[in-house]
Amino acid sequence: xxxxxxxxxxxxxxxxxxxxxxxxxxxxxxxxxxxxxxxxxxxxxxxxxxxxxxxxxxxxxxxxxxxxxxxxxxxxxxxxxxxxxxxxxxxxxxxxxxxxxxxxxxxxxxxxxxxxx
Numbered sequence: 001x002x003x004x005x006x007x008x009x010x011x012x013x014x015x016x017x018x019x020x021x022x023x024x025x026x027x028x029x030x031x032x033x034x035x036x037x038x039x040x041x042x043x044x045x046x047x048x049x050x051x052x053x054x055x056x057x058x059x060x061x062x063x064x065x066x067x068x069x070x071x072x073x074x075x076x077x078x079x080x081x082x083x084x085x086x087x088x089x090x091x092x093x094x095x096x097x098x099x100x101x102x103x104x105x106x107x108x109x110x111x112x113x114x115x116x117x
Contacts, residue, residue, distance in 0.1 A: 002026035002106055004095045009111030012085055016115070020080040022095030022108055027076075032099045032106075034071055034078040038091035038113075048093070049080060062088070085115045 008020040020036070035050040049059045049069035057069055068081040078095060095108035 004097060004106055004108035006093065006095050006108045006111040009093060009113045011114045011116065013117050014085060014087060014115055016085050017081070017083045018085065018113060020082065020093055020111060020113075022078045024076045024078070024095075024097060024106075027097060027099075027106070029076040030073045031101065032097040034069075035096040035098070036069060036078075036080045037094045037096055038089075039094070040088075040091040043091075045094075051078065082113070085113075087115050089113060089115050 003025045005023045006020060008018060010018065012018050030053045033050060033052050036048040037045050038048050039045040047060055048063050049057065049067055051057045051069045051071050059067060066082065066084045069078065071078045082089065090113060092110040092112050094110045097106040
């Protein structure tokens with residue numbers, strides 16, 4: 001079965017940190033570009049960060065300098081370290097996988113991040 005499973009979300013105060021994890025199964029993980037998206041209530045889904053199989057990264061302007069995406073190909077996992085969190089970071093965060101060899105995107109179920117005092 002092809003699956004992405006996110007974990008690590010929760011409630012955190014402004015200025016705090018969280019580390020999200022995404023475990024992949026059923027794919028040749030190293031061939032996939034991995035991305036984190038998020039969607040807040042009433043807003044469109046937006047790209048937060050991406051990482052290629054050889055560790056090239058990109059970030060949304062809102063995430064750059066605060067968030068770090070990384071991957072461990074041996075563990076079939078991708079991570080999002082989030083520091084200096086803001087209330088506007090509140091959203092459901094989704095893991096996404098895409099290979100040039102397959103037309104379909106793979107999506108996880110999402111994990112809720114709430115930043116509030």
